[in-house]
Amino acid sequence: MRRLLLLFALLCVLCGAERAAAQYYTWGSDPPQKWSAIRTPDVRMIYPDTVAGIARRTLFYIRTVRPDIGYGFRHGPMRIPFVMHPENFQSNGLVMYLPKRVEFLTSPAVDSYSMPWYKQLVAHEYRHAVQYNNLDRGVIRALSYVLGQQGSTIGLLCMPIWAMEGDAVMSETMMSSFGRGLQPSFSMAYRAMGSVGRDRRNIDRWFCGSYRDYIPDHYELGYQICSYAWERYGENVWDKVAWYGSRNPYVLATTRVALGKFYKTNVMKLFRGTFDELERYWDSLPKTGDSAVPLTALPEKNHTTYQWPLPLGDTAVLALKTDLDRVSRFVVLDRRTGGERTVCHTGLVSTRPSMAGGRVWWTEYRRSTLFEQRVNSQLCYMDLADGVPRTAARQRNTLYPTASGEEFGWVEYNPDGRYTVVVRHGGGPERRFETPGRSEIHGLAWDDRTVAWYVLVTDDSGMWIGRIDSDGMHPITEGAYITLSNLRAADGKLYYGSISSGRDEAHCYDLMARREYRITTSAYGSFAPAPADGGVLLTTYDRLGYRVAEQRVAAGDSLLIPVTPSRLPVNLVNPPRRRWDVVNLDTVRYTRADSVGQSGEFRAKRYRKVPNLVNVHSWMPVAFNPFAAVDEHVIDLNVGLTLISQNLLSSAEAYASYGWNRHEGSLVNLGVRYFGLGVRFDLDASYGGNQLFYSLAGRDQQGNPVYQSRPAPDKYYSVGLSATLPLYFQRGYHTRQFSLSAGWNYSNGMVADLGKIEWENGSISNIQRIGFREGLHKVSFGAGFSDQVRMAHRDIAPRWGYTFSANYTFNPANAHFSDLISFYGQAYLPGFAPHNSVLVAATYQTSIGGYKFPSGYAPLSYKSTRLVPRGFTSADIVSNNYMAFQANYQLPVWYPEGGIGSVIYIKRIRLNAGGDYAQFRDVGRDGMARRRIWSVGGDIVFDFNAFRQPASATSTFKLSCYRPSSGGVYVAASVGLPF
16 A cells, blocks of 8 residues: 555656646747837736737737636736747747746737637636636645745646646637637547547546547647536636645645535546537537548548648649658649559648649748747748759748749738738749738638739638738628638639538639639538639548548539628537626727827836846755756755746746755755857856865785875865857758857866876886875867657657767866767667667767876776666776667557556557667776677666646656676666656
8 A cells, every 4th residue: 555655646746747847848049139028017018129019919908808817717817927929930828837927929820710819819828827826825825935936836736737728718719709619620520539438438548648549639628628517517617626726735636626525526527428418419410421522541540631632633632641650741642543652751831832833832830040939931842843842042931822823922921910922923023012910811822813812811800801912902701700711712713711601611702703602511521622623622521530532613513502691600510608708809909099008008118138037936945956857857855945047038047056965064056057149058056065086096016906095175166167059950851950069167176196106017106195186177069960850640769860979078277187089879760660760879989198007098087978888887987999889679569548547547658679789998907908898678668648647748657677798687767757
């Protein structure tokens, strides 16, 4: 029983570490910019000057929803700063502790629904500030006084992540006319699966994900459960769950206890009740089939996604394909045989491809060379003749490339929120068409018959289609809260996806007749229609994924279903739910008068980066190194105090600690990291403990060891500074990195004074009188290069990849200290079966120069610990012509998808067989001799999720067993966390 309790406690700690790590997180720094801040009684907006207008607009929405954002909770939102990042196309938002803030990536999402992006962000992310405030109460609030914001993160254990995200999606949905949770695609995967969760008693796979099958994420699951609980119990059940958990965090499984105490239920009952009701409702709907004819078959155990099919004459189709086994790639499908040929692999595609004249154009997300928060949408192209993907120069802010004959157009997004349609005719100059302010562009198409450009627009009125020219934007349809997507055009018709019927269907708009028609009827959904001779190519969805299909369309075809204009779609696939009594953001307008009034009430001030570099957010009554704890999972605790700091711009991190133990006395440590200039700077300093000695050892005439006499040690201190320049070269399928580093460290270590050695009969005669010199300098330089391909969902490691690095270390103040030169190489190779991985690595290091004994041994030298055979330590090797080789073969052996329900869920078990070999020159009784060491064994690795954490929080437990050449058995266990 005691062992079970210890195991359970370990799992609790692990779960807490995962949740805390999810909050102790930085998205990386922005490029150098001037920043400003607006402070109100409730929030603080921190933003680059380029997005001052967006910040003001967002602040208006925040203040508008503040009275309602806490609906269903007893406490409203906490006071919290909002930090805006304008140069990242991978749109997102996040609420975090350590330090407390809301992060907004302001570039509107490419695939969005009919509410503007900033309204979506406010309705969703500000709801998290409500949840955090309700969890930061009672005992948790008391802990925050003891631990700072680290204490508040413990409260996050009292409400599941899926519930937090589901509740936030509900907020987003209730504050809009037809929001995220009501979109047909949001429940489509569950509808296609049929019986959800009835195939087994353990329901954890629906919370934690799977490597065997496609599982909708915790946003989709959380929304369905939260909306069911709201309807079933008539109130927000998470209010009492948060209230109970924050006051009783010492109770194991507070969510289970609170749900049972207040509602006589639990997560299992909520899950089954949710999907029982959903399935009854979906079964009651009229049965429909797909009107489009499929062109591809899908495999049973490999959820497959075909996207954006384009015709290649009458006999072939080009499409983008992704599945659980392989990453995205362009494929050519033969309509006659059903055969398929891969053309090329791609990076992460941001907007749909277009094709003309044998050339395919698309855009990909690409990180900038230096800054993590500058992620571009890069224009790419490929000639079908050679299938080689290429990058278009100086086209980094590009969306929706559209090629048609001599015309080539695209949408350009500026970080200040403005969209511009750019058109180039042949080799002529560019024509630029500005779009209205406060509108988003979500599609572009060129129609050859009307000789005009058309766009999908989102603004406060919803989504609509417009024609754009030098005179501005001209509406073709009226704004409606109906999601439109994937706009294309040909022969006087516009083709796009629409949810007006209650499902995702293919629609067309006849520009001559000015009428809208629905083209398809679907069981679950039809997407991305593209005109082809006599019809359209599109994709349809079922439980196996998205398949390419064709819908024949002829003039006057009875299958064309006229669409009556409406402000809202049919709410077909969602069971009735009571609305919250909250503001509908679709009705909120930010006017010029609002802007002027807000500017007068809340003035912007310059946000100075240097004074705000230090932001102490947490403290602990123990001394430890948080950098080592997060980066290396090494925790060395002493009695004392630790202060932790991170600035709100995520460009500086620091800690300071004071500790004490009886062996070393007082210990003071400082660590600082700065990322704001693209170059990473690290400063570390230590004081306390005993001074280190780098001494000699010899043997007397009888062969007994003789050691150098040491004086009484002083207090140890050291200071170090390093700089690393990481250059990131993302090129689609491949990601390459090149880094340069330099470092200096000084400590007051006592180094043997080798200049005073006296030799007699081949041995040191004055080893007791040599003495020491104080001070050890270390200067190091390094360079590294790596190239890896993208990983698929089931991959254990990259299919192909390699890494090379070289380092040089020396002591500039002591010529007797040997320099160290080291090289390292590593390669990933595919194994004999899918998702098997081969890893081979080799290293070489040796000491050069400095003082050497007559035997050739360098007594004072640096040493690299890279690639030491498993079962040995760095103390077992010598940096004298050290060579080592390692080989590993890893493969998945089982996908159990089971465990202890709600406690631990094992997703996959992997086996690694490995061997190491090393040789080096070492001093022996007869002088220098070559020494060889090796080890052989294996690892068993468990991929698991604790306490129904989502797929992104999958951790690993590795049990290693190796037999070293020195004898015995080396056994080790380690836990790998998802950060």
